[in-house]
Amino acid sequence: MSHNCFISFKKEDEYYKKEILEKLGADRIKGRSLDKWIESEDIDYIMQVIRSQYMKNTSVTLFLIGKHSSENEGFEYSSEDNCYYNKQNFIIRELKATFYDGKGNRRSGLLGIVLPDMYDAIYGGSYICSHCGEKINTVRINSQTVIREFSENYYLSPNCESGHCDESGRFCVLVKYDDFIKNPDKYIDKAFDKTNAEINKKVHWKDINHTYKK
Numbered sequence: 203m204s205h206n207c208f209i210s211f212k213k214e215d216e217y218y219k220k221e222i223l224e225k226l227g228a229d230r231i232k233g234r235s236l237d238k239w240i241e242s243e244d245i246d247y248i249m250q251v252i253r254s255q256y257m258k259n260t261s262v263t264l265f266l267i268g269k270h271s272s273e274n275e276g277f278e279y280s281s282e283d284n285c286y287y288n289k290q291n292f293i294i295r296e297l298k299a300t301f302y303d304g305k306g307n308r309r310s311g312l313l314g315i316v317l318p319d320m321y322d323a324i325y326g327g328s329y330i331c332s333h334c335g336e337k338i339n340t341v342r343i344n345s346q347t348v349i350r351e352f353s354e355n356y357y358l359s360p361n362c363e364s365g366h367c368d369e370s371g372r373f374c375v376l377v378k379y380d381d382f383i384k385n386p387d388k389y390i391d392k393a394f395d396k397t398n399a400e401i402n403k404k405v406h407w408k409d410i411n412h413t414y415k416k
């Protein structure tokens with residue numbers, strides 16, 4: 203069974219969003235990007251609105267990881283509102299809503315697609331871990347490269363105290379754009395299957411706080 207997808211992306215990466223849409227077909231890519239701030243103290247209410255109005259009928263979120271997808275992207279001044287907004291306001295909520303599994307909503311899988319611009323920043327060589335002696339491939343998934351909802355659920359259940367995980371310790375799935383576009387369903391299925399795996403029980407997002415406005 204093929205899974206319908208929601209795409210979370212920054213406007214700078216719209217080109218890749220269009221390419222993916224063309225590859226998978228418009229009937230597989232559902233929903234629309236978050237375009238307004240839902241004001242409420244009730245996080246469950248906010249999540250339900252996003253799931254039902256923006257992400258309806260999707261079960262995997264494709265998170266495009268480009269140059270502007272990081273936790274450390276910073277703030278943007280709005281002269282209209284006379285304050286600064288977190289540039290990641292919307293994608294943070296899109297990823298939180300992906301993880302939401304409350305009333306009437308099943309958690310979606312999360313597939314991070316590393317765009318070509320970011321290959322060098324994310325993928326390094328390999329090293330021998332000084333704690334466990336295993337050979338580890340360097341994958342820089344951290345606040346320099348992605349928002350924390352992704353990084354904290356990627357290195358979710360480390361099997362070494364230095365923090366690296368094998369596949370069973372990750373909820374988020376990561377793939378290079380070039381590999382994804384050759385065989386998208388292989389990776390979409392892998393992300394979906396995580397929602398039925400043991401690691402699904404460890405996913406967390408409500409406790410990840412950000413400054414949204416200052």
Ligand SMILES: [Zn+2]
Binds near residue numbers: 331333335364366
């Ligand atoms: Zn280790």
